[in-house]
Amino acid sequence: MSHLTIALDIMGGDHGPHITLPATVNALHIYPDIQFILCGDKQVIENYFSRYDIHADNYRIEHCDQAVEMDDKPSKVLRAKRNSSMYRMLELVRDKKANGCVSAGNTGALMAMSYMVLKTLPGIDRPALISSLPTAQHKKVFLLDLGANVSCDAETLFQFAVMGSVLAAEETDNPNPRVALLNVGSEQIKGNETVRYASKLLSDVPSLNYIGFVEGNDIFNDVTDVVVTDGFVGNIALKSVEGLGKLVVNELKRVSEKNLMTRIMAKIALPLFKKIYNRVNPDQYNGASLIGLRGTVVKSHGNAKSDAFFYAIKEALQEVNRQVPKKIQEKMETVLMERP
Amino acid sequence: MSHLTIALDIMGGDHGPHITLPATVNALHIYPDIQFILCGDKQVIENYFSRYDIHADNYRIEHCDQAVEMDDKPSKVLRAKRNSSMYRMLELVRDKKANGCVSAGNTGALMAMSYMVLKTLPGIDRPALISSLPTAQHKKVFLLDLGANVSCDAETLFQFAVMGSVLAAEETDNPNPRVALLNVGSEQIKGNETVRYASKLLSDVPSLNYIGFVEGNDIFNDVTDVVVTDGFVGNIALKSVEGLGKLVVNELKRVSEKNLMTRIMAKIALPLFKKIYNRVNPDQYNGASLIGLRGTVVKSHGNAKSDAFFYAIKEALQEVNRQVPKKIQEKMETVLMERP
Structure with a gap:
């Protein structure tokens, strides 16, 4: 039995919780063995769950009173949005409380925050979107x-x-x-x-x-x-x-x-x-990934439908299961040894 | 009545005269008022014209005993292919014996030769393919x-x-x-x-x-x-x-x-x-143009069918008629005056 944990940025994307919450509910039921940490406005999440009578015990809510907006400048969010759902999600991965994370939010902000919070793997200078x-x-x-x-x-x-x-x-x-x-x-x-x-x-x-x-x-x-x-x-x-x-x-x-x-x-x-x-x-x-980081970060399209956010969660799980960051690090070590 | 002259690179392209000659014959008939200078192997051109019983009086042949191959390196052709049909065609434009020219040959060679033979317009550093x-x-x-x-x-x-x-x-x-x-x-x-x-x-x-x-x-x-x-x-x-x-x-x-x-x-x-x-x-x-030069140069696809070479000729005629090089020069002068 797996004990994987995935952190989700509930507030990110053009449509925020309207898209991410239905996808999350889907994921909660399809992956009962995975723990999900829902980063976002506690009230909004609880309202949704009670309104639709959703029962699942494989999640917890991490309340965040900020959200990164789609037009926020990356340079600004690094200072001003440390209580955002996106930032929190990345901190959870950094602190080993989550194995990977998924956001449909502002790509520039996600790249800048991921780089700052998670850092790149040894031998890697910059993360890449793939x-x-x-x-x-x-x-x-x-x-x-x-x-x-x-x-x-x-x-x-x-x-x-x-x-x-x-x-x-x-x-x-x-x-x-x-x-x-x-x-x-x-x-x-x-x-x-x-x-x-x-x-x-x-x-x-x-x-x-x-x-x-x-x-x-x-x-x-x-x-x-x-x-x-x-x-x-x-x-x-x-x-x-x-x-x-x-x-x-x-x-x-x-x-x-x-x-x-x-x-x-x-x-x-x-x-x-x-x-x-x-x-x-x-x-x-969907499921474009930011790779080269010390952790798994998957970016879902900002205007994605809830299906797409679900697939991005699936992609994150796959990368976590396959230990992609660890394997990148190992491959980097191998190729650096081979270089003349 | 127009007295325009267009020089054609008969030998260029993946299929050379097999493609360029049928297109040329088509152009000779459709544009009886335009003079065409056919740069290439005289024997090959005359054979084709006699075999298909082609009569037209709006062309002359400029014999060239070299052809630029599709895999020739641009740096090499500048020295070694000065008797090629491509080079001759550009010389005719440079020497005002033709108003424009068309080639289906090696793009790199055409760019390098055009730049060297025709030079760029005043205020323009580099030609561009458009x-x-x-x-x-x-x-x-x-x-x-x-x-x-x-x-x-x-x-x-x-x-x-x-x-x-x-x-x-x-x-x-x-x-x-x-x-x-x-x-x-x-x-x-x-x-x-x-x-x-x-x-x-x-x-x-x-x-x-x-x-x-x-x-x-x-x-x-x-x-x-x-x-x-x-x-x-x-x-x-x-x-x-x-x-x-x-x-x-x-x-x-x-x-x-x-x-x-x-x-x-x-x-x-x-x-x-x-x-x-x-x-x-x-x-x-077809009819990608090399612009910014002191003359009209149109590049037809190397693997083009004869229709495509004909359309490239049409494009060259249009640019010549519209005096595109002159108008680029004038516009450059205008915008340079406006710059702070």
């Missing part, structure tokens, strides 16, 4: 950094490659995932000095399955399992793809109203389109 | 740089904004196109120093309709007409989008073979899917 995307062959490709660090040197990209490799190995049961650097061409001479030097660093380490450079279209091509880039490029690549995904769906809606023939065609194909949209729409890729 | 993408509202959004410059300082991004604004104005008959910088968030504090400083430079210039930062998903959102970024980010954004476009189509093929129901659904919807694919597949966005 998520998986679908590939043509219905596999997963892991992309990092999605925006935690707008600029990265070669050493940081090297560390991201190690981190991404560990998460991919654990989540896809592939002991030797292929790792690539995102670049503007696959030849060694392409790109800027940073990616070229990162490539050299990665080539020198036998225990990483580094395959070289890949281009943007290769993200979906099943040529690699992990794609490493800095947070500026990763964020823009992910959001560009999201933009096109939405365009495809909107286009379908538009043509479906054009004339009877296209209307019928579109109606018939709608389930296929939805299926594809659900694969390509990044709103569905 | 293309338009479709938006949700069926308009065009112009994205630059798509890979001509892997790193750019704020001043270069500023110049790209001016260049993109001019091309968008000319191609969409919109005298005041909105211009935005691509970033990881829309707030002023987001991003790296380079984009923040570029944003400040752009804000100071009243004659540019600068609207601030946009994110990756905004490319398709009709919130801006021009999206400016460096060649590293632009190339990866474009190719990531291309990757997803292909995934959508492959997914359709896959589900369409699954069972009778989905097979019927997919078959019926195929025209819609193709329509969407044709809008999202960057292979279709």
Whole structure:
């Protein structure tokens, strides 16, 4: 029997408790062996639980009288929001009272607070935001950094490659995932000095399955399992793809109203389109993780539905069970020994 | 009556004359008032013309005994391929014997040669590769740089904004196109120093309709007409989008073979899917232009079909007719006067 504890930021996200509480109730019932610590406004949580007649004994409430707002600046929350549900959740992980935590709140604030409260693992300079995307062959490709660090040197990209490799190995049961650097061409001479030097660093380490450079279209091509880039490029690549995904769906809606023939065609194909949209729409890729920290932190989409917050909880449990932070630390130690 | 002359690189591209010659013949007939200079192997061109019994008097052949290969390194071609069809084509523009030119050849070589042979316009440090993408509202959004410059300082991004604004104005008959910088968030504090400083430079210039930062998903959102970024980010954004476009189509093929129901659904919807694919597949966005040079250079896809090479010729004609290089120079002069 497991004695895992997960801390939840009940107040975070565009819709706060309206989204997080239904997901939490779902998690309480589906994971009766897991302890949950609900960080947030005690009154709001108790009201909800009594109103819906919810009985579960695998939780406790940690009252917090502050909440991080979606437009709070990261620099400000570090000083001014130490009594927030987000901060408390991270303190619980830091103090070993929780094994991992989940928030749908302000990404910038979560990154800054996680970095400050939990600290990075030995050998890791910066945490990274990572998520998986679908590939043509219905596999997963892991992309990092999605925006935690707008600029990265070669050493940081090297560390991201190690981190991404560990998460991919654990989540896809592939002991030797292929790792690539995102670049503007696959030849060694392409790109800027940073990616070229990162490539050299990665080539020198036998225990990483580094395959070289890949281009943007290769993200979906099943040529690699992990794609490493800095947070500026990763964020823009992910959001560009999201933009096109939405365009495809909107286009379908538009043509479906054009004339009877296209209307019928579109109606018939709608389930296929939805299926594809659900694969390509990044709103569905919940459970983006902040990795490289001394603890498990999972970020759910701010505008997520309660399903999504539940999946983020599931993702956190998986990372805790797989001991991802410990394995990143071990892998870092291995690769550092291998470096010339 | 027009006396325009367009130089064509007959030997460039994955398929060379097999693709460029049929497109050229098409152009010779459709534009009888335009002179074409066909740079390439005289024997190959004459054989083709005699074999297909082609008669036109609005062309001449400029024999070149070299061709730039798709895997030639840019640094090498500058020295070793001065008798190539690509180099000759650019010399014709430089020497005012042609008003513009079109190549489907090696992008890196074309960028390096164009920069060396034609030089940039006064006030412009680097040429940029620009293309338009479709938006949700069926308009065009112009994205630059798509890979001509892997790193750019704020001043270069500023110049790209001016260049993109001019091309968008000319191609969409919109005298005041909105211009935005691509970033990881829309707030002023987001991003790296380079984009923040570029944003400040752009804000100071009243004659540019600068609207601030946009994110990756905004490319398709009709919130801006021009999206400016460096060649590293632009190339990866474009190719990531291309990757997803292909995934959508492959997914359709896959589900369409699954069972009778989905097979019927997919078959019926195929025209819609193709329509969407044709809008999202960057292979279709031919006529990517190299702008900022003292002359018009249009790059057709290397693996383009002959239709695509024809459209690239059409694009070159349009830019020549609209005097895009001259207008970029004038706009540069205007904005430099406005700068504090």
